[in-house]
Amino acid sequence: MTVRLLTNIGRLWTGNDVFSNAAILVHNDRIAWVGRAADLPQSVPGVVDDIVDVDHVENLGGALVTPGLIDAHTHPVYAGNRYAEMAMRSGGSTPSAITAAGGGIGSTVTVTRGTDPWTLCNGVRERLRAWLLNGTTTVEAKTGYHLTRDGELADVRLLRELEKEPMMPRVHVTFMAAHVVPPEYFGRQRDYVEAVGAWCADAAAAGADSVDVYCDEGHFTAEEAHWVLASGRSVGLLPRVHAGAYSRRGAVQLAAELGCASADLLHHTTDEDIAVLARYGVPAVVCPGTALQRGSLPPVRRMLAQGVTVALGSDHNPGHCGITSMSLVISLAVAAFGMSVGDALRAATLGGATVLGVPDRGVLTPGRLADIVQWDADHEGAFAWAFGLKPRRVWRGGTPVQ
Numbered sequence: 427m428t429v430r431l432l433t434n435i436g437r438l439w440t441g442n443d444v445f446s447n448a449a450i451l452v453h454n455d456r457i458a459w460v461g462r463a464a465d466l467p468q469s470v471p472g473v474v475d476d477i478v479d480v481d482h483v484e485n486l487g488g489a490l491v492t493p494g495l496i497d498a499h500t501h502p503v504y505a506g507n508r509y510a511e512m513a514m515r516s517g518g519s520t521p522s523a524i525t526a527a528g529g530g531i532g533s534t535v536t537v538t539r540g541t542d543p544w545t546l547c548n549g550v551r552e553r554l555r556a557w558l559l560n561g562t563t564t565v566e567a568k569t570g571y572h573l574t575r576d577g578e579l580a581d582v583r584l585l586r587e588l589e590k591e592p593m594m595p596r597v598h599v600t601f602m603a604a605h606v607v608p609p610e611y612f613g614r615q616r617d618y619v620e621a622v623g624a625w626c627a628d629a630a631a632a633g634a635d636s637v638d639v640y641c642d643e644g645h646f647t648a649e650e651a652h653w654v655l656a657s658g659r660s661v662g663l664l665p666r667v668h669a670g671a672y673s674r675r676g677a678v679q680l681a682a683e684l685g686c687a688s689a690d691l692l693h694h695t696t697d698e699d700i701a702v703l704a705r706y707g708v709p710a711v712v713c714p715g716t717a718l719q720r721g722s723l724p725p726v727r728r729m730l731a732q733g734v735t736v737a738l739g740s741d742h743n744p745g746h747c748g749i750t751s752m753s754l755v756i757s758l759a760v761a762a763f764g765m766s767v768g769d770a771l772r773a774a775t776l777g778g779a780t781v782l783g784v785p786d787r788g789v790l791t792p793g794r795l796a797d798i799v800q801w802d803a804d805h806e807g808a809f810a811w812a813f814g815l816k817p818r819r820v821w822r823g824g825t826p827v828q
């Protein structure tokens with residue numbers, strides 16, 4: 427049993443309250459008490475009889491403290507890179523020109539399939555570690571670059587195994603074999619959709635938490651997405667959907683119909699879509715890094731105004747965006763989506779916890795996980811200023827990350 431007191435916190439942004447001159451008492455992996463240091467009780471029943479007897483006292487030097495950040499949308503299981511494709515796109519090349527030059531998602535599928543598991547594992551480990559060191563204590567991570575039954579299931583297991591290692595964030599594993607149609611199924615898209623539906627039970631058994639489908643032009647129709655998501659839901663996976671990244675193809679309505687845990691990206695979203703999200707309580711995951719890359723921004727302020735729960739994601743993937751810093755994502759959300767710092771920080775903490783169905787985190791209150799970040803600043807406004815505010819220290823479940 428370990429009791430840890432974090433004290434001399436200049437500004438504590440808990441997600442529910444803001445305290446100045448604050449302290450946090452941590453008992454094992456959970457928060458035991460938070461508040462103004464002046465109100466710290468002498469004893470906390472079941473935790474410590476006398477506050478002078480805590481095992482560790484850490485002076486945070488007047489810094490800003492927040493909950494550990496949560497990245498609600500990433501694609502980290504891949505090998506290789508597509509830097510040349512990024513350069514082409516920046517120079518105005520069309521998606522068909524990029525594909526003709528050997529780029530696109532299919533090229534990552536080829537490289538990932540040809541990479542040995544050890545090398546793939548090392549790459550994913552490095553990425554996940556970067557998230558944690560940047561202050562993100564929970565990462566949603568999708569499969570989707572093997573697109574074979576065995577490869578996708580190995581990806582699920584890889585993520586589950588990596589999460590157990592030291593220096594890793596918590597991982598929410600999403601099975602996304604329905605990313606694109608792989609080459610061996612060209613001309614047989616329906617067969618692939620049915621195969622993926624059947625693989626969902628294996629993915630759940632391998633440890634996946636969610637199932638996701640890319641419902642968009644050049645990917646899957648709403649009817650195909652329905653098949654896969656309903657299959658996943660029937661075996662206990664949380665359904666989520668890539669909706670409106672390039673075009674509106676009925677994904678928002680589908681998300682409402684299936685009670686999806688999230689509709690993601692949402693660049694092409696009308697007021698009617700927003701009303702559907704609000705009415706059916708479907709949270710939105712928005713990703714400023716890739717929205718800026720594509721030059722089409724989701725109407726986030728209108729979503730918030732209509733009461734839609736918003737979470738933020740990096741949308742880290744090999745083809746568009748290498749961000750592993752949610753503090754940078756917060757800066758971009760403020761600058762590009764016009765979110766207030768408070769709304770963006772909430773979307774990167776409580777919003778993510780809501781979307782991932784993990785009520786044990788995202789807010790610093792007694793009983794929640796002690797996933798905590800001390801930042802190199804004394805006010806949360808620094809997130810808007812810094813474009814990549816750095817953590818000074820991160821605790822995962824009460825344990826300092828070295």
Ligand SMILES: N=CN[C@@H](CCC(=O)O)C(=O)O
Nearest residue numbers: 531534671741743744745746
């Ligand atoms: N967000 C998900 N997938 C990306 C593609 C990923 C890639 O290009 O590898 C997309 O939006 O297109």
